[in-house]
Amino acid sequence: MKVKLVTSLCVVCLLSLAACETVQPWERGTLAKPEMQLSEGLDSPLYHQVYDSKEASSGGSGAAGAGCGCN
Amino acid sequence: MAKPNPFLALSTAAMALPAFAAPQPVETIVAIKATTYQEEDVPQRDVLAGSDERYKIDIAQFRLLTPVGEKWSLGVDVAYETMSGASPWGTIMGADGEASLIMSGATIRDKRTEVSLTATHHGESRSISVDLASSDEDDYEARAVSISGEWEMNNKLSTLSLGMSYSSDDIEPTDALRFGRVQREEKISRSLSAGWAQVLNKNSVVHVGLDVTDHDGYLSDPYKLRDVRPDEKLEWALSLKYRRYFDNQNAALHLDYRYYNDDWGINSHTFHTGWHQNFGDNVRVVPNVRYYSQNEADFYRGTDDFGLATTINQSSDFRLSGYGAYTLGVKLIYSALQWDVSLSIDRYISDKSYGHDASDQSHPALLSFNMTSFGLNFRF
Amino acid sequence: METYQFNFQAMGCPCELRLAATDRSLANEVAVICTSETQRFESKYSRYLTDSVTSRVNNASGLHPVTIDPEVAAILDYSGVCYVQSEGLFDITSGVLRQLWNKNMRRLPTDSELEFYLDKVGWKKIEISANEVFLPIKGMQLDFGGVVKEYVADVLAAKARSMGIEHGLINLGGDICIIGPQPDGTPWSIGITHPTEGNSAIAVIELSEGAVTTSGGYERYFDIDGLRYSHLINPETGWPVEGLLSASVAAPTSIVAGSLTSIALLKTPEDGLLFLEECATPYFAVDQQLGCHGNLGEVCHA
Numbered sequence: 001m002k003v004k005l006v007t008s009l010c011v012v013c014l015l016s017l018a019a020c021e022t023v024q025p026w027e028r029g030t031l032a033k034p035e036m037q038l039s040e041g042l043d044s045p046l047y048h049q050v051y052d053s054k055e056a057s058s059g060g061s062g063a064a065g066a067g068c069g070c071n
Numbered sequence: 072m073a074k075p076n077p078f079l080a081l082s083t084a085a086m087a088l089p090a091f092a093a094p095q096p097v098e099t100i101v102a103i104k105a106t107t108y109q110e111e112d113v114p115q116r117d118v119l120a121g122s123d124e125r126y127k128i129d130i131a132q133f134r135l136l137t138p139v140g141e142k143w144s145l146g147v148d149v150a151y152e153t154m155s156g157a158s159p160w161g162t163i164m165g166a167d168g169e170a171s172l173i174m175s176g177a178t179i180r181d182k183r184t185e186v187s188l189t190a191t192h193h194g195e196s197r198s199i200s201v202d203l204a205s206s207d208e209d210d211y212e213a214r215a216v217s218i219s220g221e222w223e224m225n226n227k228l229s230t231l232s233l234g235m236s237y238s239s240d241d242i243e244p245t246d247a248l249r250f251g252r253v254q255r256e257e258k259i260s261r262s263l264s265a266g267w268a269q270v271l272n273k274n275s276v277v278h279v280g281l282d283v284t285d286h287d288g289y290l291s292d293p294y295k296l297r298d299v300r301p302d303e304k305l306e307w308a309l310s311l312k313y314r315r316y317f318d319n320q321n322a323a324l325h326l327d328y329r330y331y332n333d334d335w336g337i338n339s340h341t342f343h344t345g346w347h348q349n350f351g352d353n354v355r356v357v358p359n360v361r362y363y364s365q366n367e368a369d370f371y372r373g374t375d376d377f378g379l380a381t382t383i384n385q386s387s388d389f390r391l392s393g394y395g396a397y398t399l400g401v402k403l404i405y406s407a408l409q410w411d412v413s414l415s416i417d418r419y420i421s422d423k424s425y426g427h428d429a430s431d432q433s434h435p436a437l438l439s440f441n442m443t444s445f446g447l448n449f450r451f
Numbered sequence: 452m453e454t455y456q457f458n459f460q461a462m463g464c465p466c467e468l469r470l471a472a473t474d475r476s477l478a479n480e481v482a483v484i485c486t487s488e489t490q491r492f493e494s495k496y497s498r499y500l501t502d503s504v505t506s507r508v509n510n511a512s513g514l515h516p517v518t519i520d521p522e523v524a525a526i527l528d529y530s531g532v533c534y535v536q537s538e539g540l541f542d543i544t545s546g547v548l549r550q551l552w553n554k555n556m557r558r559l560p561t562d563s564e565l566e567f568y569l570d571k572v573g574w575k576k577i578e579i580s581a582n583e584v585f586l587p588i589k590g591m592q593l594d595f596g597g598v599v600k601e602y603v604a605d606v607l608a609a610k611a612r613s614m615g616i617e618h619g620l621i622n623l624g625g626d627i628c629i630i631g632p633q634p635d636g637t638p639w640s641i642g643i644t645h646p647t648e649g650n651s652a653i654a655v656i657e658l659s660e661g662a663v664t665t666s667g668g669y670e671r672y673f674d675i676d677g678l679r680y681s682h683l684i685n686p687e688t689g690w691p692v693e694g695l696l697s698a699s700v701a702a703p704t705s706i707v708a709g710s711l712t713s714i715a716l717l718k719t720p721e722d723g724l725l726f727l728e729e730c731a732t733p734y735f736a737v738d739q740q741l742g743c744h745g746n747l748g749e750v751c752h753a
Contacts, residue, residue, distance in 0.1 A: 030273055030274055030316050030318075031270060031273065031274075031276060032083070033316070033323070034355075034406075035316070035322075035323040035347035035349070035355060035357075036276065036314050036316055036323050037314075038268065038276070038278050038312055038314065041102050041104075041134070041446070041448060042102050042104045042132045042134055042446060045132070045148065045150065046104065046106060046130065046132065046444065049130075049150075050108065050442065051363070054390055054438070055339070055363060055365060055390060056333075056335075056337045056339065056365055056368065056390050056391050057306070057308065057331035057333070057337060057338075057339040057341075057365060076729065076730060076731060077536040077537075077711065077714070077726070077729065077730050078702065078707065078711060078730035078731060078732045080532060080535075080536050081529075081532060081533065081536055081707045081710050081711065082702070082703070082704070082707050084528065084529050084532035085529060085704055085706050085707050087525050087528060087529070088525045088526065088529060088602065088706070089521070089522050089525060090602065090605050090606045090609050091605070091609075091704070226580075226581050
C-alpha cells in the first residue's frame, strides 16, 4: 500500500511538471502575492510546535529548530 | 476583483533592473505573535487519580529579518512560552473495563525559551543559510545547527532546496529521585531534507519535499510511570503543497498533504486545505481544515502492565496510539502597505474513530483544544 | 559647496547635470562619467545607430534571434510589465506606425496601409528567452524610446551618489531624477513647461528626492487637412490618441514616473486622469481645454 501511494504521488509530480508553461517575468505578479506563498511567517513554527507535541510524526518540515521536551 | 495599483506593479518590476537590483531582501521585517492555547479537561470519569486539567499554554513569538550589506541577511527568532496543567503519567484498566488515566497533580509546570539565529548569503540565483538554535526549559535543553541552500533554475521557475541539521538534546526530569525517574539523558537527531518548488503557470505553484531523520539516544517519556522505547528511530516524510490563484474569485486555494513513516511501525497522513479569500485590497479571510490520522506504534499498549519486564518496549502514551483528528480554523488578516494585523482561531478534536487504522481501545487522553492567535507584521 | 552645471546633447534632447561639490574636480569627474554613460546607453539602444542592439534585433526581424545581455533582458521584462499595466496601450513595437503618422504624410492612411503596419505591431508577438530575442515578422521594430531615457536618469543619479555627490539633479530632456536636495537643504524648484506657451511654466514643483517626468503630446504633432494629430499612436487601432495635453508624475524612480506619464497620455483624457488617480502617487495633468488637474506642484499660470 505504501509503495503504491509513493508511486502515485511521484506520477502526480511528474505530470504536473509536464504541464508547466513558461511564465514571463512580467506575468509573475500573482505568484508573488502573500496568499500564494508556500509558508506564512510565524505560523509555521507555531503550528509545528503545537502538533509535534501531540502527534507521533513530528518534524519533517525541512525547517531547523531546537526541539522541546515532548518525547 | 481588485485591480493592482499600476504604480506598485511597475515599481516592483523596476527593482529587477540592474541600477536598482539587490539580490537580497531590501526590507526589514519585524513580526510578533501572541497565542493562547487551551486543552479541554479530561472527563472526570476517565481519571483515576490526579488532576483532570490539561495544558494551558501562552506563547509569545518575535521575529526580525533584516538585510546586512548587499549580499547578506540576518534573521532572529525568539519564542517564549509558559505552560501549566497536568499530564498523563499512566493508563490502567479501570473497574468499568475502560482505560483510565493516572494524571499528575496540576502544577505551574514550566517556561520555555527558544532562540534561533540565521545568517544567509545571497548570490545571483542561489542562497545559503546557516542556522543556530537553542531551546531551554527547566528540565530540557536542546541545541541545534543546520545548513541549507536554495538554487533557482529555469528562469527562476524552479527552486531546488537542500538542507541538513544536527541537534543534541539533554533531559533532566524534575523530581527525578523522588519519583524514580532517570536523572539525565541525551538524544541526538540528524536530518536531511530536499525540496523542489515548481511554477506551473502564472496562477499555480507546486512543492514536493522529502525529509529523513534519525534519532539516537533516550527517546522515552521520563514522566510516564512505565514507558520504554527503542533507543533509535528512523523516520521519513514526503510532502506535497499546491497553491492556485483564481482570478475571477480573487482568492487562492492551498492544498497540502504529508505522508510519514518510521521504523516504530507508525505511518500517518496529514491533509491541510485553506481558502484564501480577498475582499478588496486590504482584507483576507482564510477558513481552513486540517485532517490528521496515524496508526499505533508496534510497542503501543492501551493500558500499562507493570508486570511486564522493563527490557521490553512498551508505552501507553496516547501520542503513539491509532487515532485521527480534525482542526477547523479561520484567520482574518488586514494589510496596509507597511504593516498587517491578523487574528486566527482554531479548534481541534481527536478520536480514535477518525483515524485510518484506529487502536482497539479509545485512549482517554485523546484531547481537544482551542487556540487563538493575534499577530502583527511590520515592513520598512 | 557650490553647484556646478553641465549641459550636453544626447538621445535627441538637451541634457543637464547639476552637481554640488566642495571640490570642482570631483564634479568634473562625475560629469565626465555621466556623459560617457549616457553615450553608452545611446549607442546601445538607439534605433538610429546601425550598431545598436535595437538595430541588430530590428534588422534580424523575420530572420533569426539575436543574443541579448541581462541588461537588455531586464529592460524588455520591464517593458512587458508596462504593456500589461497599460492594458496593451504601451507597446514598444508600435514605433512602425510612425511611418503612417508623421510630418511628411499629407493624408490619412488607407485601411490596407493600416492593416499592413498593424500586422507588425504587438508585444505578444515577440519571442523572448533568457538571453535571446526574436521578432518573428519581417518589418517588426523595437523602440526603447519610452523606457531607456528615463532609466538613464536613474542610472546617472545612482552613479553620482556612488561617487560621493549628495546634492544635485539629473535632467534629461524633462525627465528629472534628484540626487539630493540643494546644498542648503531646500528642495529644487522644477517648472513644468506650459503645453502651448513653450517658454513659460504652467506649474512649479518642489522636490528634495525622487524623480519627476513630464510627457506631452504638444511638442511633436502634425497637421493633416487642418486637423491636429498627436505623435502618440494607439497600437491597437493604429490611430493617434486624443488624450491629455501633458502629464507629470512624481515617483521614487524616473523610469516608473516616465512609464506612468507615457501610459496616461495614451489614454483618453478621462481614462488618463482615472489612471493617474488610481496610481495614488502625486501627479499634475493638463487637459485639452488647458484645465489643470492633480495635487503635484503649485499652478502659476494656466
